[in-house]
Amino acid sequence: MKIILIGFMGAGKSFFAKRLAERLGLESIEMDKLVLEKSGRANIKEIFEKDGEIKFRELEIEIAKELQEKNDVVIDTGGGVVLNKIILDYLKKDGVVVFLNSSLEIIEKRFQDDKTRPLWQDKEKFRQLHKWRLPLYQQYADVEVDTSWPLFFIPNGKSHEMTPEAEKILEEITKKITLV
Numbered sequence: 001m002k003i004i005l006i007g008f009m010g011a012g013k014s015f016f017a018k019r020l021a022e023r024l025g026l027e028s029i030e031m032d033k034l035v036l037e038k039s040g041r042a043n044i045k046e047i048f049e050k051d052g053e054i055k056f057r058e059l060e061i062e063i064a065k066e067l068q069e070k071n072d073v074v075i076d077t078g079g080g081v082v083l084n085k086i087i088l089d090y091l092k093k094d095g096v097v098v099f100l101n102s103s104l105e106i107i108e109k110r111f112q113d114d115k116t117r118p119l120w121q122d123k124e125k126f127r128q129l130h131k132w133r134l135p136l137y138q139q140y141a142d143v144e145v146d147t148s149w150p151l152f153f154i155p156n157g158k159s160h161e162m163t164p165e166a167e168k169i170l171e172e173i174t175k176k177i178t179l180v
């Protein structure tokens with residue numbers, strides 16, 4: 001089984017990729033991490049600043065190609081993978097594409113203090129991107145799930161506990177992927 005999670009930044013892709021993989025006994029793969037390793041840079045922001053966005057997108061394509069034969073995985077994609085059709089062509093081979101959709105309002109709340117995402121720094125551009133990309137995610141999705149809910153809380157200041165809403169979303173994803 002291969003599950004590909006797509007969606008805008010902050011929609012919960014990394015959050016659900018890990019938990020879904022755990023629940024289904026699959027490996028969780030984070031594309032951003034692989035891109036970063038390939039880039040030799042310290043973080044994603046630095047790739048954008050020093051090498052430019054085009055270089056970042058080229059690396060994403062390379063990683064997608066390397067992942068095309070992977071199985072028994074949940075792939076946590078970067079929010080921009082829908083910009084290059086070839087990425088989804090590589091990734092979705094024998095896989096189910098799940099679109100995690102969070103409202104812009106919720107995403108902005110989740111990102112309030114985020115300094116790491118290069119595309120969040122210009123808020124107007126960020127909002128435009130969200131609007132432009134929505135139909136792209138929908139076009140590639142086999143399944144869509146609304147993730148505009150609180151996903152976790154931190155009871156002891158350390159570990160992130162899932163909210164009941166997040167539990168429900170996880171159930172919904174699990175159910176929907178078996179119906180495809």
Ligand code: S3P
Nearest residue numbers: 008009010032044078079080118
């Ligand atoms: C991007 C999303 C980021 C990361 C990069 C570009 C985008 O990943 O790949 O900053 O273009 O939407 P997340 O969606 O995991 O934040």
